[in-house]
Amino acid sequence: MERLNQALYSAFEQDARVHLIGEDLLDPYGGAFKVSKGLSSAYPERVLTSPVSEAAISGVAGGMALRGLLPVVEIMFGDFSTLIADQVINSLTKFRAMYNGAVDVPVVIRAPMGGRRGYGPTHSQTLEKLFLGVPGLRVLAPNTLSDPGQLLLDAILRDPGPVFFVENKLLYLKEVLGQEALAEYQVEQNTPTDSYAATTRLQIQGAPKPTLTLVAYGYMAELAREAQQRLAFEHEIFCELVAPSQLAPFGADGALDPLLLASIQRTRHLLTIEEGSYSLGWGAEVAARAAQALGPALQAVQRVAAAEAPIPASVPLERANLPGVDDIVAAARKMV
Amino acid sequence: MSADYYRQMARIRRFEETVLEQFSSGLFYGTTHTYIGQEANAVGVLSHLAEGDIVFSNHRCHGHFIAYGGDLRALFAELMGKPSGVVGGIGGSQHIHWRDFYSNGVLGSTAPVATGAALAEKVQGSGKLAVIFLGDGALGEGVLYESLNIAALWQAPILFVLEDNRIAQTTPIELNLAGDIAARFAAFGIPVAELDSSDLTEIADAAAPLFGELRSGGGPQALVLHTARFGPHSKGDDTRDEAAVARLRAERDPLTIHAATLDEAERLGIEAEVADEVAAAFAQAQADPEHQP
Numbered sequence: 001m002e003r004l005n006q007a008l009y010s011a012f013e014q015d016a017r018v019h020l021i022g023e024d025l026l027d028p029y030g031g032a033f034k035v036s037k038g039l040s041s042a043y044p045e046r047v048l049t050s051p052v053s054e055a056a057i058s059g060v061a062g063g064m065a066l067r068g069l070l071p072v073v074e075i076m077f078g079d080f081s082t083l084i085a086d087q088v089i090n091s092l093t094k095f096r097a098m099y100n101g102a103v104d105v106p107v108v109i110r111a112p113m114g115g116r117r118g119y120g121p122t123h124s125q126t127l128e129k130l131f132l133g134v135p136g137l138r139v140l141a142p143n144t145l146s147d148p149g150q151l152l153l154d155a156i157l158r159d160p161g162p163v164f165f166v167e168n169k170l171l172y173l174k175e176v177l178g179q180e181a182l183a184e185y186q187v188e189q190n191t192p193t194d195s196y197a198a199t200t201r202l203q204i205q206g207a208p209k210p211t212l213t214l215v216a217y218g219y220m221a222e223l224a225r226e227a228q229q230r231l232a233f234e235h236e237i238f239c240e241l242v243a244p245s246q247l248a249p250f251g252a253d254g255a256l257d258p259l260l261l262a263s264i265q266r267t268r269h270l271l272t273i274e275e276g277s278y279s280l281g282w283g284a285e286v287a288a289r290a291a292q293a294l295g296p297a298l299q300a301v302q303r304v305a306a307a308e309a310p311i312p313a314s315v316p317l318e319r320a321n322l323p324g325v326d327d328i329v330a331a332a333r334k335m336v
Numbered sequence: 337m338s339a340d341y342y343r344q345m346a347r348i349r350r351f352e353e354t355v356l357e358q359f360s361s362g363l364f365y366g367t368t369h370t371y372i373g374q375e376a377n378a379v380g381v382l383s384h385l386a387e388g389d390i391v392f393s394n395h396r397c398h399g400h401f402i403a404y405g406g407d408l409r410a411l412f413a414e415l416m417g418k419p420s421g422v423v424g425g426i427g428g429s430q431h432i433h434w435r436d437f438y439s440n441g442v443l444g445s446t447a448p449v450a451t452g453a454a455l456a457e458k459v460q461g462s463g464k465l466a467v468i469f470l471g472d473g474a475l476g477e478g479v480l481y482e483s484l485n486i487a488a489l490w491q492a493p494i495l496f497v498l499e500d501n502r503i504a505q506t507t508p509i510e511l512n513l514a515g516d517i518a519a520r521f522a523a524f525g526i527p528v529a530e531l532d533s534s535d536l537t538e539i540a541d542a543a544a545p546l547f548g549e550l551r552s553g554g555g556p557q558a559l560v561l562h563t564a565r566f567g568p569h570s571k572g573d574d575t576r577d578e579a580a581v582a583r584l585r586a587e588r589d590p591l592t593i594h595a596a597t598l599d600e601a602e603r604l605g606i607e608a609e610v611a612d613e614v615a616a617a618f619a620q621a622q623a624d625p626e627h628q629p
Binding site: 048060067069087 | 357390424427430432433438440442445446447448449450451452453455456457459460478479482483485486489490494612
């Protein structure tokens with residue numbers, strides 16, 4: 001969370017065009033999840049605490065962006081991103097194309113997603129899959145394996161937009177893993193470009209040749225890392241973990257992430273892991289592209305995702321609904 | 337000025353008539369929403385526009401675009417889906433952008449965007465304002481009311497022009513709208529002027545003080561224009577009683593009304609020139625090359 005908060009400060013400091021719009025942003029509250037804390041005191045003119053009007057604030061940001069500002073929108077709970085769908089799909093992502101490339105729409109919409117806090121059916125969802133595949137929309141989701149602050153800062157200051165920036169609520173409590181924490185891994189990272197964000201690949205140092213690729217984003221990358229450890233030390237199943245921070249679009253030519261592709265080519269087994277509900281999700285698209293890229297060389301694919309039912313508020317029931325480390329371990333053990 | 341206003345209205349009328357006449361020839365793609373009968377609204381309101389002011393329009397945008405100063409050939413070419421169109425044939429009839437003019441075809445969706453655009457001008461101290469045209473049909477969309485609230489709260493320099501032609505596609509306003517239109521703006525503390533007229537001079541006069549307020553730093557203003565749509569919603573979908581539409585044409589034609597301020601020879605001269613101008617623009621657009629994907 002500090003990284004995201006610092007990134008907002010940096011963006012405000014570096015460029016006077018940056019504005020933040022959202023509900024309950026003013027100090028001392030500083031937004032429902034405190035990512036915006038302090039900003040309204042430091043930049044009172046540029047932090048606009050808004051009415052409870054998600055559709056309008058996303059559209060207002062679009063208008064500001066058309067006319068030269070760099071607005072960031074905070075949606076209080078990602079569940080409410082359903083309310084911004086028309087503005088995102090029929091306005092913000094359309095303008096550049098339908099106005100024949102004459103405009104940019106540099107808007108970043110930040111949305112906290114995810115469950116495991118007992119908030120119940122309409123405050124716990126992982127809904128970004130509804131926005132994947134919208135032409136012209138970049139969907140980013142930070143994880144603990146690369147710098148979330150840099151990801152956000154680049155989205156605000158460098159991206160012609162629009163960007164949907166997915167922040168898992170539990171990641172707010174996690175530290176970004178430094179060199180020390182990652183010392184036991186062989187780490188590979190891509191070089192992010194303006195059109196493709198950071199991806200990290202982890203493999204346990206000194207382990208035998210991995211036979212399975214785990215791919216996960218956001219908080220699920222954290223759970224997948226735990227699963228990777230347990231699979232290695234309890235079951236002698238060795239995995240590569242690939243954690244992209246860009247969910248859409250796929251690479252410039254529509255290809256799979258190069259680190260992911262190389263990993264699947266080595267292991268020939270792919271397990272996709274996401275917190276969204278099972279059907280028609282991100283994992284399905286990754287699996288389809290893996291199958292297209294590898295053909296018969298791809299030996300097995302499975303998916304771990306949330307149940308296809310509203311997320312209960314009761315924590316034991318919620319735990320059963322959402323994918324956890326045990327689910328990843330169980331799915332992996334069936335594959336190799 | 338009077339003759340110039342007449343010329344602008346005649347240009348819109350002749351453009352839209354040409355679109356309707358030629359649609360069956362298969363030269364245009366998609367659909368169209370003609371502005372015939374409402375010309376005085378666009379020309380009257382936009383007569384107060386200054387360089388750099390922003391205009392947001394809706395699906396029925398041809399009249400607004402032409403009154404803004406948009407090129408007839410480029411608009412014909414846009415409807416024909418050609419590279420020489422306003423936005424290269426990508427947007428088509430409802431989705432165009434040129435200079436500070438923007439349109440989008442989802443009713444009411446432009447309200448927050450226009451409000452944000454106006455706020456950006458305020459933040460940057462440009463002194464520019466935004467004008468947004470909405471129809472009575474858009475009053476059914478919730479995001480409009482969110483936008484009125486924000487525009488008023490944050491004092492956006494924007495003029496909401498509500499063109500009430502009393503019919504949304506084929507549904508008469510009695511079946512679409514409860515309550516009062518002007519009261520909707522008033523409820524948000526937005527000053528509102530209301531007029532039931534097809535007289536360009538009256539419309540321009542009603543808009544003048546609202547622009548004055550905005551230029552002197554005032555917040556949002558609203559202008560409710562009760563008007564008459566003579567043509568179908570798009571092409572062949574007019575389900576209204578023909579006699580009622582004929583009566584509207586006889587009683588509320590903005591060109592006939594404004595013609596009273598001109599002498600006959602001048603009016604005929606303008607009409608002939610406009611007919612030639614529109615015909616030439618159409619012919620040029622027709623001769624423009626097609627996309628070769």
